[in-house]
Amino acid sequence: xxxxxxxxxxxxxxxxxxxxxxxxxxxxxxxxxxxxxxxxxxxxxxxxxxxxxxxxxxxxxxxxxxxxxxxxxxxxxxxxxxxxxxxxxxxxxxxxxxxxxxxxxxxxxxxxxxxxxxxxxxxxxxxxxxxxxxxxxxxxxxxxxxxxxxxxxxxxxxxxxxxxxxxxxxxxxxxxxxxxxxxxxxxxxxxxxxxxxxxxxxxxxxxxxxxxxxxxxxxx
Amino acid sequence: xxxxxxxxxxxxxxxxxxxxxxxxxxxxxxxxxxxxxxxxxxxxxxxxxxxxxxxxxxxxxxxxxxxxxxxxxxxxxxxxxxxxxxxxxxxxxxxxxxxxxxxxxxxxxxxxxxxxxxxxxxxxxxxxxxxxxxxxxxxxxxxxxxxxxxxxxxxxxxxxxxxxxxxxxxxxxxxxxxxxxxxxxxxxxxxxxxxxxxxxxxxxxxxxxxxxxxxxxxxxxxxxxxxxxxxxxxxxxxxxxxxxxxxxxxxxxxxxxxxxxxxxxxxxxxxxxxxxxxxxxxxxxxxxxxxxxxxxxxxxxxxxxxxxxxxxxxxxxxxxxxxxxxxxxxxxxxxxxxxxxxxxxxxxxxxxxxxxxxxxxxxxxxxxxxxxxxxxxxxxxxxxxxxxxxxxxxxxxxxxxxxxxxxxxxxxxxxxxxxxxxxxxxxxxxxxxxxxxxxxxxxxxxxxxxxxxxxxxxxxxxxxxxxxxxxxxxxxxxxxxxxxxxxxxxxxxxxxxxxxxxxxxxxxxxxxxxxxxxxxxxxxxxxxxxx
Numbered sequence: 001x002x003x004x005x006x007x008x009x010x011x012x013x014x015x016x017x018x019x020x021x022x023x024x025x026x027x028x029x030x031x032x033x034x035x036x037x038x039x040x041x042x043x044x045x046x047x048x049x050x051x052x053x054x055x056x057x058x059x060x061x062x063x064x065x066x067x068x069x070x071x072x073x074x075x076x077x078x079x080x081x082x083x084x085x086x087x088x089x090x091x092x093x094x095x096x097x098x099x100x101x102x103x104x105x106x107x108x109x110x111x112x113x114x115x116x117x118x119x120x121x122x123x124x125x126x127x128x129x130x131x132x133x134x135x136x137x138x139x140x141x142x143x144x145x146x147x148x149x150x151x152x153x154x155x156x157x158x159x160x161x162x163x164x165x166x167x168x169x170x171x172x173x174x175x176x177x178x179x180x181x182x183x184x185x186x187x188x189x190x191x192x193x194x195x196x197x198x199x200x201x202x203x204x205x206x207x208x209x210x211x212x213x214x215x216x217x218x219x220x
Numbered sequence: 221x222x223x224x225x226x227x228x229x230x231x232x233x234x235x236x237x238x239x240x241x242x243x244x245x246x247x248x249x250x251x252x253x254x255x256x257x258x259x260x261x262x263x264x265x266x267x268x269x270x271x272x273x274x275x276x277x278x279x280x281x282x283x284x285x286x287x288x289x290x291x292x293x294x295x296x297x298x299x300x301x302x303x304x305x306x307x308x309x310x311x312x313x314x315x316x317x318x319x320x321x322x323x324x325x326x327x328x329x330x331x332x333x334x335x336x337x338x339x340x341x342x343x344x345x346x347x348x349x350x351x352x353x354x355x356x357x358x359x360x361x362x363x364x365x366x367x368x369x370x371x372x373x374x375x376x377x378x379x380x381x382x383x384x385x386x387x388x389x390x391x392x393x394x395x396x397x398x399x400x401x402x403x404x405x406x407x408x409x410x411x412x413x414x415x416x417x418x419x420x421x422x423x424x425x426x427x428x429x430x431x432x433x434x435x436x437x438x439x440x441x442x443x444x445x446x447x448x449x450x451x452x453x454x455x456x457x458x459x460x461x462x463x464x465x466x467x468x469x470x471x472x473x474x475x476x477x478x479x480x481x482x483x484x485x486x487x488x489x490x491x492x493x494x495x496x497x498x499x500x501x502x503x504x505x506x507x508x509x510x511x512x513x514x515x516x517x518x519x520x521x522x523x524x525x526x527x528x529x530x531x532x533x534x535x536x537x538x539x540x541x542x543x544x545x546x547x548x549x550x551x552x553x554x555x556x557x558x559x560x561x562x563x564x565x566x567x568x569x570x571x572x573x574x575x576x577x578x579x580x581x582x583x584x585x586x587x588x589x590x591x592x593x594x595x596x597x598x599x600x601x602x603x604x605x606x607x608x609x610x611x612x613x614x615x616x617x618x619x620x621x622x623x624x625x626x627x628x629x630x631x632x633x634x635x636x637x638x639x640x641x642x643x644x645x646x647x648x649x650x651x652x653x654x655x656x657x658x659x660x661x662x663x664x665x666x667x668x669x670x671x672x673x674x675x676x677x678x679x680x681x682x683x684x685x686x687x688x689x690x691x692x693x694x695x696x697x698x699x700x701x702x703x704x705x706x707x708x709x710x711x712x713x714x715x716x717x718x719x720x721x722x723x724x725x726x727x728x729x730x731x732x733x734x735x736x737x738x739x740x741x742x743x744x745x746x747x748x749x750x751x
Contacts, residue, residue, distance in 0.1 A: 009381065009384060011380075011384060012378070012380040012381040012383070012384035012385075013380075013381070015380040016378040016380045016381065019380070077252075077253035077254055077255070077256035077257050077387055077391075078253065078383070078384070078387060079253075079379075079380070079383050080251075080252070080253035080256065080387075080455075081251075081253075081452075081453075081454060081455055082379070082383070143379070144378050144379040144380065145376045145377070145378055145379070146376060218379075218454070220453060220454070220506075
């Protein structure tokens with residue numbers, strides 16, 4: 001590190017760029033996820049395959065961004081007081097990306113038999129879970145610029161998570177109580193997918209909680 | 221030999237500064253993040269040495285106290301010793317013992333003993349400076365924090381950019397803080413070496429290095445402790461603190477304070493650190509340091525020089541005074557030592573007594589618990605033994621009853637066989653009547669009932685005793701009825717057990733009520749149970 005680096009803004013700009021790009025990747029991945037689920041449920045195989053490919057690219061991009069952010073944070077003395085918190089936030093965001101990717105791949109591998117009556121519910125569930133994650137993105141941006149605004153976005157995340165959980169329970173209830181034509185293994189399979197999509201909303205709640213703590217710590 | 225005295229004094233002063241003041245400066249730099257920069261870490265020792273060497277290059281600031289150093293080198297030893305003792309004493313109640321103030325106090329004390337002390341007019345500006353420096357530091361820290369936070373309030377700057385700027389500022393402030401603190405405190409070393417000059421500077425630097433190596437590990441640990449726990453706050457606070465301290469050190473090393481009727485003076489980092497934290501706490505309306513610690517730090521800054529002055533004066537009297545003076549000082553010192561020794565011995569004795577008392581109490585409580593256990597065990601054993609006796613008796617009774625029953629049945633069998641063999645009608649009837657009579661008698665099971673009452677008597681021994689005491693006019697039958705009622709038998713069962721009709725049982729019950737003196741509203745069974 002040269003003496004000129006002390007006055008350089010390059011690292012700060014790179015970090016803010018990478019954080020914004022990572023959040024954009026997550027946003028994009030959510031759109032692809034929603035599209036992918038819809039394509040699978042309505043039998044659009046070509047569209048689903050395209051979404052899978054897009055998802056893989058977005059996942060790789062997000063991981064690269066996370067690594068770059070981590071390497072900037074590890075550089076000496078940078079963001080020393082909030083480094084640990086940001087790392088934890090990155091871990092949680094990484095978890096969200098991996099859930100999105102894995103869910104879509106599991107649809108492709110396991111090809112669950114979703115009855116026609118449940119298609120709309122599954123689409124709605126994926127939308128609610130995605131909305132929960134989407135609500136985290138402005139919260140994350142607010143943490144870096146206006147930490148006092150973080151609290152506003154966390155309320156939305158909790159709301160969408162609650163709705164997603166309710167819908168997921170309703171799907172499970174319908175599957176086990178009303179669909180006698182399905183085999184038990186098929187019922188379990190559907191429950192498993194509902195649970196996995198619900199997990200996305202739970203991961204968003206964890207991000208929201210982390211953001212709340214971080215915002216409080218920044219105010220100290 | 222004289223050189224040795226100087227070296228000892230220098231090492232004491234360097235060690236004290238490295239032990240208490242350096243971790244505060246180092247901890248602030250580490251907390252800001254600047255300490256992680258290679259440039260700062262590598263340059264830090266060089267900057268400290270440069271700061272110590274500056275007086276050799278630049279003209280040193282004039283200080284009547286520091287220039288009043290005794291000419292004889294052996295007179296320096298009391299200064300070092302007095303500083304050390306004062307700092308160690310003050311350290312017992314405050315982590316910030318203000319070593320530079322103690323050193324200055326020791327110099328004045330020695331001067332008073334030798335008659336070379338500066339006058340009160342010359343000392344007063346120093347006392348004002350010692351008050352003004354922390355106040356200025358607090359104001360500077362608060363002002364810097366306020367200005368920057370107001371500037372940033374309405375800007376949506378990214379945290380990465382803000383933190384980058386603060387880190388840049390901290391990286392520039394760190395050398396300034398190190399250099400100004402070293403320059404400010406270098407006068408302590410140089411005065412021990414009687415003025416500036418390259419040789420003196422080199423010796424001072426070497427002593428500082430020795431002091432640093434002596435307490436290096438401890439200093440490093442203390443610095444990280446300050447950075448991680450005490451300064452676990454935002455970067456702006458730390459930067460404001462560092463900058464305020466650096467400016468104070470620089471200002472009070474320059475001739476500027478003299479223009480305001482103050483004096484340039486060496487300052488303790490701990491006092492400035494507490495003052496800066498207090499200033500920022502007031503601006504942020506959030507306590508960054510413990511109030512008690514700040515108060516004790518202020519008390520330490522006052523007590524340190526006074527204590528060092530007294531000790532140095534006493535030592536100076538011993539070294540330079542006449543026989544009488546030495547005797548007085550030695551006498552006072554001996555008296556104080558004896559008092560301290562006696563107090564300690566008394567304390568130890570009290571502690572020992574307390575310990576013995578505690579142990580005795582423990583032993584007593586253990587013995588009490590043991591005897592309670594023994595009593596309990598004894599009672600349990602007795603209870604078990606009586607139960608065992610009762611069971612044995614029951615077994616024996618049962619066996620006796622069985623054999624009795626068998627014998628009776630055999631008799632009945634024999635007699636029945638005899639009756640069947642009889643041919644005379646009236647004789648047969650008589651024999652049959654006799655047999656029926658004995659069977660009826662058997663049916664009333666008088667013996668078993670007597671057994672039952674006997675057992676009941678044993679089991680409710682206390683109750684029967686109390687009953688006899690309170691109601692001696694009760695008949696045997698009434699006592700039996702009371703026992704049966706106490707055990708919860710209904711009138712029907714009581715009638716059957718006492719071989720009377722249920723109506724008679726009711727009559728007996730009402731008679732008993734009358735004998736016990738009960739009113740209509742009183743419950744007979746509850747009354748009996750309460751006896």
